Amino acid sequence: MLKLTKGRRLWMKWRMLFIPDGPFGDRARGKLYEPYLKKFGKNFKVGSQAYIFNPNGLEVGDNVYIGFNSYLGQGEIELKDEVLIGNFVSITASNHLMKDGSFRFGGYKAEKITVGKGTWLGAQSSIMAGVTIGSSCLVASGAIVTKSFEDDCVIGGVPATKISTIEKFKEKYGI
Numbered sequence: 001m002l003k004l005t006k007g008r009r010l011w012m013k014w015r016m017l018f019i020p021d022g023p024f025g026d027r028a029r030g031k032l033y034e035p036y037l038k039k040f041g042k043n044f045k046v047g048s049q050a051y052i053f054n055p056n057g058l059e060v061g062d063n064v065y066i067g068f069n070s071y072l073g074q075g076e077i078e079l080k081d082e083v084l085i086g087n088f089v090s091i092t093a094s095n096h097l098m099k100d101g102s103f104r105f106g107g108y109k110a111e112k113i114t115v116g117k118g119t120w121l122g123a124q125s126s127i128m129a130g131v132t133i134g135s136s137c138l139v140a141s142g143a144i145v146t147k148s149f150e151d152d153c154v155i156g157g158v159p160a161t162k163i164s165t166i167e168k169f170k171e172k173y174g175i
Ligand SMILES: CC(C)(COP(=O)(O)OP(=O)(O)OC[C@H]1O[C@@H](n2cnc3c(N)ncnc32)[C@H](O)[C@@H]1OP(=O)(O)O)[C@@H](O)C(=O)NCCC(=O)NCCS
Pocket: 067, 085, 086, 087, 121, 122, 123, 124, 138, 139, 140, 141, 142, 143, 154, 156, 157, 163, 164, 168, 169, 172
């Protein structure tokens, strides 16, 4: 794994400017990130304007997709095989701490986030530090996920709760 220095970050961002939208561009962005990832599988794709702040802390399985304008921040994040991330999703595995009554220079505490195989994070959802989401889950659009969930859940709301099951979702859509 290559360490992401300030210079390399700048170089990568500059190269990103010239990568087009669409499946070819998504794969090209994935390829650009790969040398900096802690671990990666095949066919990693990253939508345009998505930003991975700390690729050195990110592990991705096979066929992971990160949608347009999503943000993966500080801390350790693991995305298992076939995780599908929608648009404007935020995954940040750390919280600021307080010093002298202020959060500005209080440092931060990181806690790993894990997203299970085949899970879909809907548009504009946010995943908080320390959360583990099971496999085959659906995180509904706009959810703020503050605690962990088992496999096969439909999760939604603020703060997110289990709103349905994947079994019901499959019945509804005849899958
Ligand atoms: C979750 C989703 C798929 C709908 O799933 P569904 O199983 O068809 O859900 P239903 O419409 O039957 O709703 C089931 C319950 O969840 C609630 N619900 C649905 N979407 C919700 C949301 N985004 N937030 C909170 N609650 C939600 C419904 O109100 C319903 O509640 P009720 O049982 O009390 O009436 C859809 O709302 C969603 O969020 N899709 C994501 C779209 C997206 O992000 N697209 C970007 C492309 S990557």
